[in-house]
Amino acid sequence: MLQFYGDIVINTGTFRDGDANNNVLITVDSGPRFRKYDLETLAQSYTEVTTLTNPVGITLIDSSSAVIVSSTVASVDFIELSGGYRQNYTSGAVAASTVGLGKGQQIDADTASKIAFSVADNITGKVMKINGNTFTISTHVLSGVTSTITTVLMFDGATGAGWLLGTNDGKIHEIDSTPTVVKTLTLPTTPNTGTAPTFRVSGLSYHNDRLAVMTAEGILFIYKYSTSTELRRVYLGSASSGGNFALGSSLCPSASGPFLYSPNYNKISNNSTVSEYDLNDLNVQETYSIELNQKSCPSVGIDKVNFKGWAMIDTTRIRIFNLNSREKTAIQTRIQDPAGTDTTGRIIRIKTPKIGLAAVDIDQNIAAGAVDINSQKEMEYIELAIRTDSPNRWDIRRMHT
């Protein structure tokens, strides 16, 4: 669940993108400026740093530095986080110009290998690779990719770190660090009224073999990624026709299940929303109504370490939220019938954060005796115990973990 924590506000400029980890939030805005914040105090760490022109995307490339790409200039900034030292590189770089300004998820990095990929040049299949080990930049046109790349997400897949690339023709390509395309998933175009629709991928999120794909047309698709099986589709609202609304709403890397969503189109209503969607339970956990004249949100994110979420609500404001930690804790249970005599049985644990959102978390058989079962910390549960050999015998208890 979301709980509003506070605001970060700047006096000038328009926020474009951000990234967060371990209580640090880094941002770029139209200044062009780079800023670093403490997510606990919400204080800016040091004076903002002037960056390359039209910064469109920023990502942490390791624990101590970040890279920034531009929508118009063929160069990349490296920023050392402790002091804000900036170095600009041009060799091999192109403009991350496919989608242009105003949408997040145009660059993402694997901080373990210090490799980042970004959208590039508005050319079919082209990506830009940034190597944080050697400070080298290269571009690659991917074989088998039939449209421009719009969205980039680094993820921990079945075979290790990779990147998921969303495109302007409704596809998601998984690449390795080479980069080579290793898998392609195509969004469904049915059912339809006789003509297949066009999809533009605007957001991606991934957790535990579940992939969320957001489109500029307002549809969120959820997949079991390993089998490319569609689990759910949800309509969250499309941009209007006309204008540069190919941007669409971005998502963010999932923090053990949840990701954030906020509409990124020029809404008619002067109020916006920030929603938490949970890939574990496949539902919208919470939707905050946001006041003021706030119409579009280019970028959202979650700090996976301290479970603080952030949303760039319009130009000069970032809203910070606390999320329920998905950290697990071992909760002991046992079934006795009669009291004092352990027996085998079935345990069903149901999360009950609030009415309407109950979700089965655990459903397994247990042996006779005490058993530790991991469950989410700081969560309300109901636990059912059922005797294996006598299914009509039940017990039930309330748990707060």
Place this chain on the structure above:
Amino acid sequence: MSLIFDADIAPASSLLRDGVTDKNNNEIIIVETSTPSLRVFNMSTKAQRGSNVTVLSSPAGVTLLTTASAVVISGTVTTYDLVELSSLTRQNYTGGNIAATIEKGQQIAGNTSLEIAFGTSSTAGNLVKFTNSFPTPVSIIQPPALSGSTATTIITKGSNWLIGTNRGQVLEINSSGIVLDILSIDNSPNIGASGLETPIVAGLSVANDFLAITTSQGLLYVYNWLTKTMLYKQPIGDSQSISGRGTVLCESSSGVTIFGNNKNVFDNNVAIELDFIQSPPQMRDILFTDSNGFVVASGINPNTAKAWILQQTVNKIRFFDVSARVTSTRNTRIESPAGTSVRGRIIRIIDNGVGNTQIELDSAIDNQTTNFPVSSGKSIIEIAMTDSGINEKFSVSQYNT
């Protein structure tokens, strides 16, 4: 896939405004503003019955008043039309009000057993009551609870009506216009409550004790109507303009309603099948149209499981086959102590075996017998809870449907 495209009709020289399903005759009756006219089509053959019936200018809504006649209201004039459906003859009458808005359905709703319909009015505080009783078939009703508010959305609920307003309320009235119950949309959680726009109700759908609401601000809510408990809230996309328009719903068929976005969207608009009795509500299918044109109205014929939307720009009536979840009725109540009905919470779990369970229902329940539909052909575990804290009580039952 539970929403299957059937066929289109593109009525010549038309600008679609509203429609109503005549279940008994398997027909759809539409009004359009180009001629302006009322037209009747068979939902199976798609053939038009008879000729266009010229109606008043700028028709905004149509509903059945009796099994043999329809009422048409206008967005610009205070007169209204009665159309005898077998002969397709029209009579115009004075004494009505201008409807609250145009290009949005659900502005008039009739009960053919009572031969009464209520329609919206652009005059705050007014409802227009239509009857089959002459010489005074129309009257203006001014429920005190509606004072200062404009009725924007009207549907039937059994022998009563639900009235959505521009002040974020839903009123239940009887056939005399007496207000029986009121729900105020809860905008929490929120940031800056005083700066939030007041929700304007754009769409309503009711099934058993569940109420789905959409607003001009682009939010979908699901409430338990009896207990006024909000069960779900998510963004769904806002409207073309804020003045009373927004995504409309339609009458439900076993908890399923159909809708599309009420603005010109990016790329392709959609038709969505929403099951709002499930927990959480499920968009069981999203169908892609070949147009970005906005959807003004929708409907379902539960007798034939056929649904329709009216889509402007292309000006088409689109028909779909709907495969609703097969459910049966199940009366539920909580007694504590025995013989005393109390409020509480009901959680139903579909038990497909160890490790394969899912929540079907999670709702508040009032202190009376309540009919919550349940999926047919399933093994169900039902948990009833009442009170809270150290006084919380549980009851568990298991049954097959």
